[in-house]
Amino acid sequence: MGRSTLFESDQIETLVAKGREGHWAPLARAVTVVENSPPWEVSIPRASRPCHIVGITGPPGAGKSTLTGRLIESFADDGQRVAVLAIDPSSPLSGGAVLGDRVRMETYLNGRPGVFVRSLASRGSHGAVAGSTRNIARLLELSGLFDIVLIETVGAGQTEVAIVEVADTVLLVTVPGLGDAVQTIKAGLMEVADAFIVNMADRPGAAETARHLRLAAGRVDAVYKTVAIEGTGVDQVRDGMYARWRSLLEDGQLEARRLDKWGSDAALVAEAWVADCAGAIALDPHATMQDSVDKILKEASRRWSR
């Protein structure tokens, strides 16, 4: 079998000890190992103490990075230990990427040595997060070095909802003037958000956008208004996240939400394994679809139990 458990407990302890001293290199290297390993080679033990995994998603240019920078500032200055995963798209042509989220965050990292920020390329994954994002978030949680992990997605469209598989809380960042009230009742990304943020709320139409969101989103905790570039409204978002986390812990919602995802995790790994095997099998173009599927599944099964 081509599978193994990454990170024995003594390795994790080393990462953590180094991280406590402010040496991020071992943790950063561990993130690289997870990022570069196929999912079936990664098995990260469950953390004894959960940390709040918050997804920040929304369309390109809505201010996700700036807001994330401000949230780093707000949480860190309130004594919280913050990690950030910032995802940008990989090129479908070259496989390369320009990861520019640090540009907006650097200001808030100076003088806050306990904050860990990592940029990730989406690497062909759809749904606005990288395929490795969930495992990397779990690794950060397992390190025990953080109270909150912020995940900033790729600029997301209506169907890019994979963040909900990773995060305990999904914040959808939008701006005034992106459409009428009908947009707020469409299926997709709007449905998976736990709270909305109307950023650039000093622009015309902010109150109307917030009102539409409030009306449309019956199950949503809150609609916040921020001007991230000035820091306005950010502490309210932070306090809202504290309240949300308390309620997730108190009524067993967190456990239920996460168990739900752990169930679907095996299916995702199996899917990746079968796709990987299928790529290595020579298929007869004249065979029936049934026979080809049969061949792929048998080969995938044979290789898995090898």
Added chain:
Amino acid sequence: MTSATAGLPPLKVVIAKPGLDGHDRGAKVVARALRDSGMEVVYTGIYQSPESILRAVVQEDADVLGLSSLSGAHLEYARDLCALLKENDRRDVLFVVGGTIPPEDADTLKGYGVHEVFGPGTPTAELVAYISRNARQARLA
């Protein structure tokens, strides 16, 4: 992708602009050229300090650091960064400097620990080839 790099994960490169030098067109051209050759490029933005550049290299677990300097302060920044990389166990990073670097400074920079220096007018293909050839060796050594 050449056969030598096929199957390997993309190289991670940090492109940084130190100090009071706001001209980052060159840095962006380089970032884009590296992207087009399949590398993952973290751009830090302008006005970075040696400490903030080190932080990016360490947290991003970069294979390569590219420093772009047009202000004439490259010697100091490169010297400080070489010392910081050494102190933080990241001497394995391939460290290249580009921009308006007088030819006579190249040897001084290399003396500090910079691996290569690229002056004005360097074709991006040359830079890409140099990084592709040398980055992993630095990491594996």
